Amino acid sequence: MSTDFLALADRQLSGEALSREDALAILGSSDAELLDLVAGAGRLRREHFANTVKVNYLVNLKSGKCPEDCSYCSQRIGSTAEILKYTWLEADEAVRQAAMGIEAGASRVCLVASGRGPKDRDVERVNDIVGQLKQEHPEIEVCACLGILQDGQAEALKSGGVDAYNHNLNTSETRYAEICTTHDYEDRVTTVERAKCSGLSACSGLIVGMGESHDELVDAVFALRALGSDSIPVNFLMPFEGTPLEGTWLLTPADCLRILAMVRFACPKAELRMAGGREMHLRSLQPLALHVANSLFLGDYLTSEGQAARADLEMIADAGFRIVGHDGDLQGLSLTPDADTIGHVAIRRRGAGSAVAANT
Numbered sequence: 129m130s131t132d133f134l135a136l137a138d139r140q141l142s143g144e145a146l147s148r149e150d151a152l153a154i155l156g157s158s159d160a161e162l163l164d165l166v167a168g169a170g171r172l173r174r175e176h177f178a179n180t181v182k183v184n185y186l187v188n189l190k191s192g193k194c195p196e197d198c199s200y201c202s203q204r205i206g207s208t209a210e211i212l213k214y215t216w217l218e219a220d221e222a223v224r225q226a227a228m229g230i231e232a233g234a235s236r237v238c239l240v241a242s243g244r245g246p247k248d249r250d251v252e253r254v255n256d257i258v259g260q261l262k263q264e265h266p267e268i269e270v271c272a273c274l275g276i277l278q279d280g281q282a283e284a285l286k287s288g289g290v291d292a293y294n295h296n297l298n299t300s301e302t303r304y305a306e307i308c309t310t311h312d313y314e315d316r317v318t319t320v321e322r323a324k325c326s327g328l329s330a331c332s333g334l335i336v337g338m339g340e341s342h343d344e345l346v347d348a349v350f351a352l353r354a355l356g357s358d359s360i361p362v363n364f365l366m367p368f369e370g371t372p373l374e375g376t377w378l379l380t381p382a383d384c385l386r387i388l389a390m391v392r393f394a395c396p397k398a399e400l401r402m403a404g405g406r407e408m409h410l411r412s413l414q415p416l417a418l419h420v421a422n423s424l425f426l427g428d429y430l431t432s433e434g435q436a437a438r439a440d441l442e443m444i445a446d447a448g449f450r451i452v453g454h455d456g457d458l459q460g461l462s463l464t465p466d467a468d469t470i471g472h473v474a475i476r477r478r479g480a481g482s483a484v485a486a487n488t
């Protein structure tokens with residue numbers, strides 16, 4: 129039996145929590161129901177975020193050489209992925225990179241470092257960067273993502289000016305040991321709780337497409353709901369060559385939309401971010417996903433290239449959304465299509481009935 133997704137959205141708006149049965153019905157819905165599902169999720173998205181899109185920008189402070197073995201990660205121990213590897217960026221360089229994202233429209237900068245977790249000296253280092261960044265851009269929100277936190281470190285980051293802390297649960301508790309053996313699910317939950325208790329906004333999300341079942345996906349999302357994650361990034365597995373999940377392609381674009389919609393229905397007020405891998409998995413459905421998610425990362429990811437920033441901004445504007453913090457065109461980035469896009473109309477040279485040619 130098919131679900132009435134608009135009626136389900138109305139039930140969420142009246143305060144009802146999404147049931148496991150309805151979450152599974154969303155994940156199991158057919159392609160024919162996809163637009164109805166997006167309409168229902170879109171009703172929740174509009175209620176809580178209107179037509180705004182929050183743009184985040186990643187700065188990778190420390191890349192690669194991680195001793196942990198998260199199987200999805202190009203920075204893990206034993207990874208042969210040919211990524212950039214470096215230790216901590218100087219503060220000036222980190223601030224310079226962050227400024228590029230801010231100028232391109234980001235209202236939140238995410239400062240990320242590989243590794244199991246920070247030493248106290250690393251927390252001080254990050255606080256120095258945050259101090260300098262906020263002096264130059266007082267309006268910017270900063271999220272730190274430094275791994276497992278020890279006692280007192282969340283409080284130290286909070287007093288250093290950090291606004292939010294990211295630590296993803298990634299997958300369900302029952303599946304966690306299959307994707308990582310050097311730390312466990314409980315370590316991740318504890319860090320999210322530490323962040324919340326210190327007054328930092330909690331950012332915790334998922335990596336989907338690692339072979340999880342619908343039940344496991346619902347477990348993971350309901351765990352995020354129970355933790356009170358304010359912000360939920362949904363990453364779609366990028367199966368890097370040289371990692372154990374190399375060659376794992378399990379998602380269709382429609383699956384990705386169903387997953388985003390399930391998260392929206394389960395956590396209607398959470399900032400829902402379509403994160404790493406959106407380009408290769410959602411593909412041409414990315415603009416449709418903006419009706420469900422209300423946030424994205426601009427440009428490149430930690431160790432891989434994303435869609436060009438300009439293409440992201442045009443996609444947001446074309447779909448009728450407004451970027452948080454920018455009511456009009458962005459400084460230096462007019463959203464009027466450029467000459468490559470509208471400069472000329474290519475005259476057809478092929479005759480009627482000729483073979484369909486690949487675009488060149």
Ligand code: SF4
Pocket residue numbers: 194195196197198201202203204205241242243244275
């Ligand atoms: S701890 Fe972070 S950087 Fe290290 S392997 Fe896991 S996800 Fe990658």
